[in-house]
Amino acid sequence: MPEPIRVVVTGAAGQISYSLLYMIAKGDVFGYEQPLILHLLDIPPMMDVLQGVVMELADCAIPLLREVIPTADPAVAFKDVSAAFLVGAMPRKQGMERKDLLSANVKIFKVQGEALDKYAKKDVKVLVVGNPANTNALICSKYAPSIPKENFTAMTRLDQNRAQAQVSAKIGVPVEQVSNVIIWGNHSSTQFPDASHAVVNLSGKQLTVAEVIKDDSWLRDTFVQIVQKRGAAVIAARKMSSALSAAKAATDHMRDWFQGTVYGKYVSMGVVSDGSYGVPKDLVFSFPVTIKNGQWSIVQGLTIDDFAKQKLAITGKELEEEKEEAVAIIQA
Numbered sequence: 001m002p003e004p005i006r007v008v009v010t011g012a013a014g015q016i017s018y019s020l021l022y023m024i025a026k027g028d029v030f031g032y033e034q035p036l037i038l039h040l041l042d043i044p045p046m047m048d049v050l051q052g053v054v055m056e057l058a059d060c061a062i063p064l065l066r067e068v069i070p071t072a073d074p075a076v077a078f079k080d081v082s083a084a085f086l087v088g089a090m091p092r093k094q095g096m097e098r099k100d101l102l103s104a105n106v107k108i109f110k111v112q113g114e115a116l117d118k119y120a121k122k123d124v125k126v127l128v129v130g131n132p133a134n135t136n137a138l139i140c141s142k143y144a145p146s147i148p149k150e151n152f153t154a155m156t157r158l159d160q161n162r163a164q165a166q167v168s169a170k171i172g173v174p175v176e177q178v179s180n181v182i183i184w185g186n187h188s189s190t191q192f193p194d195a196s197h198a199v200v201n202l203s204g205k206q207l208t209v210a211e212v213i214k215d216d217s218w219l220r221d222t223f224v225q226i227v228q229k230r231g232a233a234v235i236a237a238r239k240m241s242s243a244l245s246a247a248k249a250a251t252d253h254m255r256d257w258f259q260g261t262v263y264g265k266y267v268s269m270g271v272v273s274d275g276s277y278g279v280p281k282d283l284v285f286s287f288p289v290t291i292k293n294g295q296w297s298i299v300q301g302l303t304i305d306d307f308a309k310q311k312l313a314i315t316g317k318e319l320e321e322e323k324e325e326a327v328a329i330i331q332a
């Protein structure tokens with residue numbers, strides 16, 4: 001068995017973490033042979049609740065879980081970690097837009113960027129889940145200059161999973177038969193869920209989703225809106241934001257980052273833009289990526305029609321505005 005790796009989860013007393021911690025501890029992310037030490041960060045008023053989570057993790061009797069360190073101190077939480085799940089933030093409530101969250105959350109990610117810079121391993125892989133995830137990831141990376149900016153990512157995998165589930169339900173096949181649905185841009189209602197490059201495996205043959213569904217207006221309109229508004233629909237039904245599915249998506253994102261993507265398949269991640277597809281640089285923007293040896297690369301050469309160009313511009317503009325607001329909040 002290899003040596004245990006240290007993994008931090010912030011917002012560890014919250015509802016996403018309640019599902020996520022179990023998935024990580026039992027090996028879904030780093031493999032079923034990799035022992036772990038879990039660092040759990042939350043704020044001081046949540047320490048009693050966090051103790052309850054620690055008790056439950058012990059009661060799960062998970063062989064890979066070697067130690068659990070609950071703390072409210074970022075210096076302890078980020079010490080020597082190889083992976084960071086930054087979940088802790090204020091969740092979006094019913095009727096609240098992501099922009100309302102910016103002011104409350106940007107400051108948290110500045111502090112955590114500084115702590116990562118000071119205490120984490122220099123090759124730490126950081127996934128930001130807390131909203132607004134893309135801009136939080138950007139701010140976090142700015143305050144951790146000693147860690148490569150490629151190591152900071154934002155989660156759009158839940159949107160990808162939602163999109164993949166909608167397409168497979170429409171066609172009537174299991175989700176695993178559908179791949180390469182893309183989420184472009186921000187993890188917000190301006191995101192562009194794009195099925196124009198998606199493929200479906202039917203009786204051993206790979207066909208495009210468009211030729212199987214044969215309904216352009218569904219793909220360009222209904223599908224896009226269902227995925228964009230799925231988070232709000234879950235909140236309306238549950239009176240709380242998505243948690244189980246968010247935890248599953250976080251494990252999918254980190255597993256693929258650590259273990260690589262399957263040849264010919266790509267996944268969507270919020271990553272720092274290099275200007276691909278005309279997206280402004282220095283934004284954390286969701287692109288289709290492939291991953292090898294722990295390094296992601298943006299998929300190049302996809303055809304972007306005028307409809308898609310317009311959608312990419314809308315979500316890119318929102319991210320530029322968020323970035324400006326975030327910088328103003330921090331400098332105020």
Ligand SMILES: NC(=O)c1ccc[n+]([C@@H]2O[C@H](COP(=O)([O-])OP(=O)(O)OC[C@H]3O[C@@H](n4cnc5c(N)ncnc54)[C@H](O)[C@@H]3O)[C@@H](O)[C@H]2O)c1
Nearest residue numbers: 011013014015016042088089090091092129130131158246
């Ligand atoms: N990217 C996505 O796809 C996606 C999906 C679902 C939810 N989210 C976001 O994830 C975040 C967490 O959601 P949740 O439902 O678990 O919320 P929650 O309120 O149940 O839990 C959040 C936890 O974070 C803690 N926290 C707050 N500030 C902290 C800090 N400075 N350091 C450490 N911990 C801190 C809180 O005390 C709480 O325990 C929210 O921002 C939510 O909007 C993102």
